[in-house]
Amino acid sequence: MSTKTPSEGDIIRPIGSFSKQFIALFVACALVFGAFLVAWAYQLQQGMIVTGLSDWGSGGGATWGLYIGAFIWWVGIAHGGIILSAAVRLLGMDRYMPVARLAEMLTLAGLSAAGFYIIVHMGRPDRMVTSILGHYHITVNNSPLVWDVTVITAYFVLTATYLALTLRYDITRLRDQLPDLFEPIYKMMTLGYTEEEDEIVERMVWWLALAIIIMAPLLLHGGVIPWLFAVLPGMPAWFGAVQGPQFLTIALTSAISGVIIVAYAFRRAYDWDHIMTDDVFRGLLLWLGFFCLLFLWLQLQQNVTGLFAAPVSTDVAQTATIGHPVYITAMVLVLGTLAYIFAQTIRPSLFTKPRAIVAALAVLTGTLLEKLIFVVEGFLHPEFEIYAATPGEYFPSAIEWLSLAGTIGMVVLFFLVVAKIVPVVELHAIEHLRGDHGHGEDTEHATEQEVKA
Amino acid sequence: MSTDDESFHPLGNEWENELEEMLDDTEYDSDLGMEMAQDAMRVTKGELSEAEFHEMYHDDVMEEFGEDQRPTEAAYEEAQAAEEGTMSRMLSKFEGDGEEGRRDAMKKMGAGAAFVGLGAWGTVDDGEPEPQEQVAAAQEDDGGDGTQWGMTIDLERCDGCLTCVTACGNENNLDQGVNWMYVLEFEDSTPQTGRPNRLVRPCQHCTDAPCEKVCPTTARHTRDQDGLVLTDYDVCIGCRYCQVACPYGVNYFQWDEPDISTDQIEEYYTEEQGMDSDHMTTTYENGEERWVDSRAPRGTMSKCTMCPTRQDGEMGEDMVGTTACEQACPPGAIQFGDVNSDTSDASKYATNPSRGRALQWLSPPSESALEEDLDGADDDLESVLEAAGLDVEDLMLMKAVGITGESMGEGDGDMAATETDIQAALDVIEAHGLDLDDEDILDELGLGDGDADDAQVVLDQQYGSPESSFLLQEDMGTNPNITYFGHEPGPNAEQTEPTGTGVEYADLSYERADGEMVDMVDNRKEVLDEETVGDAGVSL
Numbered sequence: 001m002s003t004k005t006p007s008e009g010d011i012i013r014p015i016g017s018f019s020k021q022f023i024a025l026f027v028a029c030a031l032v033f034g035a036f037l038v039a040w041a042y043q044l045q046q047g048m049i050v051t052g053l054s055d056w057g058s059g060g061g062a063t064w065g066l067y068i069g070a071f072i073w074w075v076g077i078a079h080g081g082i083i084l085s086a087a088v089r090l091l092g093m094d095r096y097m098p099v100a101r102l103a104e105m106l107t108l109a110g111l112s113a114a115g116f117y118i119i120v121h122m123g124r125p126d127r128m129v130t131s132i133l134g135h136y137h138i139t140v141n142n143s144p145l146v147w148d149v150t151v152i153t154a155y156f157v158l159t160a161t162y163l164a165l166t167l168r169y170d171i172t173r174l175r176d177q178l179p180d181l182f183e184p185i186y187k188m189m190t191l192g193y194t195e196e197e198d199e200i201v202e203r204m205v206w207w208l209a210l211a212i213i214i215m216a217p218l219l220l221h222g223g224v225i226p227w228l229f230a231v232l233p234g235m236p237a238w239f240g241a242v243q244g245p246q247f248l249t250i251a252l253t254s255a256i257s258g259v260i261i262v263a264y265a266f267r268r269a270y271d272w273d274h275i276m277t278d279d280v281f282r283g284l285l286l287w288l289g290f291f292c293l294l295f296l297w298l299q300l301q302q303n304v305t306g307l308f309a310a311p312v313s314t315d316v317a318q319t320a321t322i323g324h325p326v327y328i329t330a331m332v333l334v335l336g337t338l339a340y341i342f343a344q345t346i347r348p349s350l351f352t353k354p355r356a357i358v359a360a361l362a363v364l365t366g367t368l369l370e371k372l373i374f375v376v377e378g379f380l381h382p383e384f385e386i387y388a389a390t391p392g393e394y395f396p397s398a399i400e401w402l403s404l405a406g407t408i409g410m411v412v413l414f415f416l417v418v419a420k421i422v423p424v425v426e427l428h429a430i431e432h433l434r435g436d437h438g439h440g441e442d443t444e445h446a447t448e449q450e451v452k453a
Numbered sequence: 454m455s456t457d458d459e460s461f462h463p464l465g466n467e468w469e470n471e472l473e474e475m476l477d478d479t480e481y482d483s484d485l486g487m488e489m490a491q492d493a494m495r496v497t498k499g500e501l502s503e504a505e506f507h508e509m510y511h512d513d514v515m516e517e518f519g520e521d522q523r524p525t526e527a528a529y530e531e532a533q534a535a536e537e538g539t540m541s542r543m544l545s546k547f548e549g550d551g552e553e554g555r556r557d558a559m560k561k562m563g564a565g566a567a568f569v570g571l572g573a574w575g576t577v578d579d580g581e582p583e584p585q586e587q588v589a590a591a592q593e594d595d596g597g598d599g600t601q602w603g604m605t606i607d608l609e610r611c612d613g614c615l616t617c618v619t620a621c622g623n624e625n626n627l628d629q630g631v632n633w634m635y636v637l638e639f640e641d642s643t644p645q646t647g648r649p650n651r652l653v654r655p656c657q658h659c660t661d662a663p664c665e666k667v668c669p670t671t672a673r674h675t676r677d678q679d680g681l682v683l684t685d686y687d688v689c690i691g692c693r694y695c696q697v698a699c700p701y702g703v704n705y706f707q708w709d710e711p712d713i714s715t716d717q718i719e720e721y722y723t724e725e726q727g728m729d730s731d732h733m734t735t736t737y738e739n740g741e742e743r744w745v746d747s748r749a750p751r752g753t754m755s756k757c758t759m760c761p762t763r764q765d766g767e768m769g770e771d772m773v774g775t776t777a778c779e780q781a782c783p784p785g786a787i788q789f790g791d792v793n794s795d796t797s798d799a800s801k802y803a804t805n806p807s808r809g810r811a812l813q814w815l816s817p818p819s820e821s822a823l824e825e826d827l828d829g830a831d832d833d834l835e836s837v838l839e840a841a842g843l844d845v846e847d848l849m850l851m852k853a854v855g856i857t858g859e860s861m862g863e864g865d866g867d868m869a870a871t872e873t874d875i876q877a878a879l880d881v882i883e884a885h886g887l888d889l890d891d892e893d894i895l896d897e898l899g900l901g902d903g904d905a906d907d908a909q910v911v912l913d914q915q916y917g918s919p920e921s922s923f924l925l926q927e928d929m930g931t932n933p934n935i936t937y938f939g940h941e942p943g944p945n946a947e948q949t950e951p952t953g954t955g956v957e958y959a960d961l962s963y964e965r966a967d968g969e970m971v972d973m974v975d976n977r978k979e980v981l982d983e984e985t986v987g988d989a990g991v992s993l
Contacts, residue, residue, distance in 0.1 A: 042986070047709035047751050048691070049984040057702020058635050060978035063693045123691015123706065123752030131670040131690045138671055145669040145694050233929050234663070234700030312944035326993060376993050384700055384926055386639055386652070388947040390976040398987025 004274040006433045011423040012177045013270050021269070026416050029409040036406020039399045040120055048123055052397040057387055062379035062394035067121035069372035070404055071114050072225060073254065075152065076247070076367065078110025079221040080255020082159050086209035095283055097429040098275045099263045101166070105424065106258050107159045109414040111152060113407040118149070120403060144231060147224040155212075155220060162208045165201050168193050170427040182421055189422075222248035235378040237317040242301055249294040253334070254367045256288045257360035262415065264357055266424060275425060275433065281356050282348075288363065289341030292334050299331065317381035326373045333366035368404075372396075482517050485510075601680035601934055602759050603658060603792035604779070605802040608939025609919050610786035610810065611651045613638060613952050619963040619973065620781030621655075624732075624760070626713045626748050626966050630977030631705045633757040634778050638952045642945040646920070650940045651952075653786065655778065656703040656757035657925060657933035658682045664695035664704065673754070678738040679791075680934065681759050683745040689753035696754060700929040704756045707749040708981055713967055718747055721966030730767035737765075759789070774798075774866060785813035788868070792934055796864025803922075803936045807909070808857050810916035811850055812868045817878040818843070824881055832886030834897055841882070848882075849898040850915060851875045852889055856900070856908035950975075 043050045054061020081103040087093055088100045119125045132139070132149065139146045171178065171186050172193050178186060216222065226247040229238035260281065267276040306318030321327050337359045344350035380392035418424065489510055495501040613636055621627070621634040635654045662682045665673045672689035675682050684695075696704035719731040733747045746762045749755035763772040774797070779789040788809065790797025795804070802809030818826070823841055830840035838848060854875050855861060862873035883889055890903060901907030919938035927933070951957040958975035965971055974980055982988050 039986075046984065048706070049709035049981055050986045051708075052982075052985050052988065053708070054978040054981045055696060055702070055705050057704075058632050058637075058975065058977060059630070059702075059705060059981075060976040061981070063696045063706070121692070123693070123754075124689065127670075127688070127690045131672065131688050135671040135688075139669050142666045143669045143694070144667060145692060149669070232663070232698050234698065234926075324993075373993065378697075380993075382700070382702065383929070384702060386637065386942050386946045386948055387702065388639075389637065389950050389952075390948070390978070393978060393992035395989045395991050395993055397985045401987075 006275050006430045008174060008177065008427065008430060010270070010272065010275060011425040011427065011430060012174060014266075014419040014424065015421065016179045019269075022416065025412065029412045029416065032405045032409035033407075033413060036402045036409070039402050039406075043120075043399055044125075050397060050399050052395050052400065054394075056379040056382060056392055058390050060387070060390035060393060062376045062392055064121070064375050064379070065394050066372060066396040066400040067117055067403065069375045070368070070407065071117035071121070072247070072375070073368050073371045074110045074114040074117065074407065075225055076221055076251035076254045076371075077258045077364075078107045078114060078255070079155070079216055079225075080251045080253075081106035081110060081259060082155070082162075082212050083216050083252065084255060084259060085162075086212040089206060089209040090213055094432055096280060097432055098272075098277075098425050099259055099280060099284075100429070101163070101424055101426050102262050102266065103255070103259050104159060104163045105415065105418055106255070106262055106411075108156065108163070109411040110258070111156050111159070112414065113411055115152065115156075116407060116410070117403070144224060144228045148228060151215075151219050151224045155215070158208060158212060158215075162205060162212075164189060165205055165208075166426065166428075167422055168201065169198060170423050173427060174423065185421060217244075217248055221251035229374075229378065234383050235317075236311070236314040236383055237321065237374070237377040237381055240302075242298055246295075246298040246302070249291055249298060250367050250370065252291040253288060253295050253363050256284055256291065257363040257367075260284050260288070260356055260360040261364075264353060266419070272425070275429070278351075278353070281353060282351060285341055285351070285356050285359065286345060288359065289338055289345070292338040292341070292363065295334060296331070296338065313381070313383045313385060316385060317377060320381050321373065321377050324373055324377070326369050330366040330369040330373065333362045333369075337362045337366070485513055485517055598793050599680070600678065600791045601660070601793045602764060602789070603680075603799055603934030603936070604655070604759075604776075604790075605788040605792075605799040605806075605809070605936045606653045606938070607786045607788075607802070607806060607810065607919065608651050608653060608937055609648065609917070610784045610813070611636065611653055611939075612784055613649070613651050613956060614783060615952065615956055615958065615961055615973070616781045616783060617653065617778035617787060618958075619961055620777045621757070622971060622973070623963040623965070624777035625746070625758070626711075626718050627705075627755075627971075628707075628712050628748065628980075629971055630974040630980045631748065631755065632958075632973075632975075632977075633703070633705065633755070635703075636952055637948045638950070639942055639946045639948050641940065641943050641947075643940075643943065646940070650942070650946070652937075652942060654701065654703065654925075655935070656682065656759070657701055657931065657935050658757075658759055659931035659933045661930060661932045663698040663700065663929070663931060667694045667698040669694065676737065676761075679764060681761055681764065683743075683758055683761060684749070684754055684756070686744045686750050686753050686755075689749075691752040691754065693754060700926050700931065704754055705749075705977070706754050707751050709984060710751045711748050712969075712971075713748065713965055715750070717967045725966075728768060730762050732762045732767075735761050735765045735767055788866075790864075790866050792936075794864065796860050796866075796869060798864070798866030798868045799936070801860075801864070801866070801868045805857060805909075805912075806922070806938050807912040807916040807918050808854060809868065811854050811912050812871045814916065815847075815850055815854065815871065815875065817851055817871070817874045819874070820877040820881055823878055827881065827885045830885070834887060834894055837882060837885065837887050845898060846915075848889075849900060849911060851879060852895075852898060852900060853908035853911045855879050856903060857905050857912065 051065065051067070052061075053063065053065050056063050084096065085100040085103040085107075088096045119128065122128070124131075132146070136146065140150060168190050171190050175186060175190075222244045226243035229235070230240060230243035233239050263276050263280070263284075266272060303318060303322055306314050307322065310318065340350070340355065340359055344355075376392075376394050379394070415424075492501060492506055492509065495506075615636055618632055618634045618636060622631070625633065627633060633655065637652050637654065639650050639652060641650055658681055660675075660680065662673070662675060665675055665682060668674075669692060670688050670690055672685045673682065673695045674685065691706065693704075693706055696702075696706060715731075715733060718733060722728045722730060722732040734742050734744045735746055736742050746758055746760070760776045762768055763775055763777075766773050774790055776787075776789045779787040788798040788802040790799035792799050792803075794800060801812070818841060826841050827837065830836045834845075837843075838845060854872070858872055858876075861876050862869055879889060888894060889898075892903075895901065895903040900911060920940050921938070923937050923941040924933050925935065925937060952975075958973040961973045962970045963973070
């Protein structure tokens with residue numbers, strides 16, 4: 001552990017300072033995001049024909065592809081982020097308090113990217129409001145896509161509320177050190193603040209955290225997102241109850257990886273070794289290993305039931321999946337990460353932060369590839385796989401690939417901008433690290449439990 | 454589920470109380486609702502007629518709702534012929550018809566929904582479906598036995614000429630590769646019969662269409678009036694979930710600007726064809742005008758429509774009950790019609806396929822020509838046949854069709870017309886003095902005792918009875934409205950090429966409204982790949 005004492009000054013540091021690296025990263029991300037916006041404009045002008053998609057059936061293609069794969073990937077990252085933060089609050093995992101707010105922000109950024117993908121993948125995005133909201137009272141009863149939009153919106157609102165409530169405490173106390181440029185924002189965010197509300201807000205946030213923890217498996221990434229696919233009997237690669245747990249584990253692995261990367265970037269940029277300690281990364285890595293194990297376990301379930309003596313269509317789809325280079329790459333990446341994580345728990349000297357970053361990147365690549373092949377495989381091997389003269393083929397077009405870079409750029413931009421306005425580490429975390437709250441014993445206790453887990 | 458004796462409702466007290474609470478939440482009289490529901494249940498049991506039910510509550514309903522739009526007795530008499538009433542339909546009349554203020558309608562819908570819920574169980578008597586599903590079904594269903602357009606397709610008669618595919622492209626001005634109608638030839642793991650296996654694949658217009666269920670906008674909808682599953686091109690957002698959910702792969706997205714403009718289509722149909730309709734928008738029975746026909750505009754989903762412009766009478770009355778593909782099919786493999794009516798072509802063919810084949814094949818002499826030919830001829834079998842220019846087989850088959858026909862000439866399809874012609878010819882022969890029901894004559898014709906079984910054997914021997922009858926992917930639970938005869942594709946069925954009797958898609962073309970010839974394409978992706986940005990030329 002570092003000998004430096006965490007201070008308010010530490011968490012204020014990103015605000016108001018502009019390093020060359022910051023500007024370079026900002027420009028690079030803006031360029032990539034801008035490039036995708038131009039590409040998207042071209043898609044709007046020409047139609048969805050610029051993608052590599054086609055109709056399944058006699059259209060010889062895949063109806064959905066990278067756009068939807070990346071959509072689920074981002075939603076996964078987003079959902080997992082807030083689960084992590086909620087767990088910190090609900091289960092008293094105070095060790096992760098310094099990264100909790102980053103996780104919350106990752107949720108907002110991830111949901112924004114996912115929402116953007118919904119619009120990008122539609123043929124007539126201009127009708128989003130009139131067609132969807134106008135018939136909402138009817139379609140919400142049966143369309144999984146409407147459930148998705150509903151739950152994603154609810155999640156965005158919950159997370160934004162959660163973040164806004166906890167920021168009030170910090171902004172009020174740090175106001176003197178925050179730039180006057182953003183005065184209107186701070187005023188609005190702390191409207192009507194009194195010290196008496198702290199206790200109430202803490203209770204509210206606890207309940208919000210509870211709601212999030214309950215909703216995540218039942219409705220979110222263990223619910224409506226997998227149901228988009230799992231409820232369709234026409235696609236044996238998707239149909240079945242395993243998709244709920246499978247999606248949830250993928251979400252959690254992706255999100256922990258995302259948090260590791262974001263936290264590492266901030267720690268490096270602002271010398272936060274004493275705030276986001278090695279201990280935090282070791283802990284996150286262990287959790288990542290645990291969820292990688294669950295992820296692979298559920299893949300195993302699908303392969304065994306899909307290959308042993310499955311119905312013809314399921315067998316065909318699963319055989320195609322397990323032999324696919326993209327799927328194999330994804331599994332190797334996750335399995336490799338799992339092996340490393342377990343190895344470094346046995347021999348702690350194997351842990352280094354760069355290796356933790358490589359592990360996180362490997363998992364994120366693995367989950368993205370898995371999502372992509374999962375979506376596409378459905379169309380390539382449907383139940384009614386008679387169209388052999390027009391077999392399904394798909395490869396993402398340049399614009400689709402660019403969307404991936406563009407949304408990553410968008411999410412990085414989000415962090416770069418937000419970090420200049422509000423503290424990305426909770427003041428509570430600093431107080432806690434200094435022992436202001438006298439939770440020292442609890443922390444040790446919690447840490448022991450986690451290490452055991 | 455409990456069926457407490459004290460409850461009038463088959464689901465028992467709990468369900469009844471729940472709905473009563475729903476009624477309590479509305480501003481309308483719960484007691485009236487419960488009473489009506491109880492009596493409505495009696496209607497479904499046949500203890501009370503719809504008309505009596507109507508009269509019983511007319512005054513109360515007027516007092517409570519200020520209107521009573523349930524079918525009046527007169528309307529009921531009229532409707533009775535067309536469809537069997539259900540309580541749900543009667544009660545659904547409370548849902549308002551758009552004439553009143555939106556707010557009022559919404560309030561009444563609350564009451565209406567609960568009323569319908571109470572009655573929903575009365576409309577079914579099989580299984581134990583979820584109450585919610587039943588309410589939803591009751592709200593969607595307007596009686597169950599109304600018109601339901603559908604097809605009977607005899608795959609053993611299909612020779613793979615692809616004429617139906619080109620006719621569809623021509624009628625609907627489809628882009629290259631948008632094969633709403635698609636025919637494929639396939640190999641299966643079962644032993645070959647010597648005849649190629651073919652599948653004619655239009656949209657199945659499912660009664661429980663998964664595409665409609667998943668649509669986030671209601672653009673994909675089933676028309677109450679005739680069960681057609683259509684896409685409202687003005688509402689569709691192009692999410693393509695319908696295509697994803699459809700187990701048949703019948704949907705075609707409009708990935709770019711269509712090759713022909715709406716102006717050109719309109720000009721063709723209104724000016725060149727002299728139609729009142731533009732073949733794109735059509736007026737529904739409720740007065741709504743919706744754009745559901747012809748090729749889709751950019752960014753929306755399209756599929757086989759079963760020609761709503763025709764069904765709505767906008768191409769003339771004689772086109773009602775026809776589709777472009779059916780009319781074009783040379784061997785008569787496609788029979789279109791109201792599958793809920795016993796006398797439609799589709800139903801007649803489905804009930805008795807070998808007889809259906811006979812009706813496609815036979816061309817009886819016209820009444821007047823036959824009378825003229827028979828004039829002065831003797832009335833023994835040989836003389837009659839000679840004078841009429843018929844051989845024994847012709848007469849045998851005509852008589853067999855007559856014997857096996859339960860509703861000869863009834864209905865307004867082509868098959869009914871042929872039946873009428875056959876009956877007329879048989880009548881002329883009888884009138885001439887040849888008793889076709891005479892044992893000896895029947896024997897000479899090879900019709901045995903002349904009963905239906907003997908006649909059926911003759912038809913089966915002559916035209917063959919199909920290998921099997923099936924609904925496509927029936928276990929998907931979609932309740933498709935196309936009945937197939939022939940070889941059902943198994944799980945290992947794989948398409949082969951060429952599709953037809955030496956005919957490949959690439960060899961054919963169809964004319965579009967702008968006069969251009971469109972070369973057919975089997976695999977649409979080849980067309981779409983031309984516009985893909987950075988097409989890598991590889992596949993995942």
